[in-house]
Amino acid sequence: MTWEQEIIDYSLSCMPEEACGLLAKVNQTIRFYKCQNYAEDKINNFMIGVDDWMRIEDQANIVGIVHSHPNSKAELSEPDKKNCIGLDYPYYVVSCLDKNFKVFYPKDLKWCLLKLLFMVN
Numbered sequence: 001m002t003w004e005q006e007i008i009d010y011s012l013s014c015m016p017e018e019a020c021g022l023l024a025k026v027n028q029t030i031r032f033y034k035c036q037n038y039a040e041d042k043i044n045n046f047m048i049g050v051d052d053w054m055r056i057e058d059q060a061n062i063v064g065i066v067h068s069h070p071n072s073k074a075e076l077s078e079p080d081k082k083n084c085i086g087l088d089y090p091y092y093v094v095s096c097l098d099k100n101f102k103v104f105y106p107k108d109l110k111w112c113l114l115k116l117l118f119m120v121n
């Protein structure tokens with residue numbers, strides 16, 4: 001199974017809660033690592049544990065953060081955008097509605113913020 005199919009299947013299996021995990025490279029191959037969702041409100045949020053992050057970082061090169069939206073589109077929420085920029089990792093958002101995902105890069109989000117600042121001024 002490809003990691004693309006894996007993140008969609010895993011997201012569907014976690015419904016109605018948000019699924020989360022990390023994409024990481026091992027020997028040039030991208031693998032999906034499922035993580036436990038530590039958020040208090042798992043229906044609307046996700047939180048990856050530090051232990052999971054460190055365990056995966058030890059054995060692979062993290063290339064993206066995956067989470068799902070059980071009942072909405074594969075678009076970033078405002079907190080998602082902030083976290084994506086803050087953590088500086090690509091965000092893969094799976095929509096359980098569309099059974100598809102999109103990827104967002106921190107540098108593109110920063111560019112949008114800059115454009116907004118220039119428009120305001």
Ligand SMILES: [Zn+2]
Pocket residue numbers: 067068069076077080093
């Ligand atoms: Zn989200």
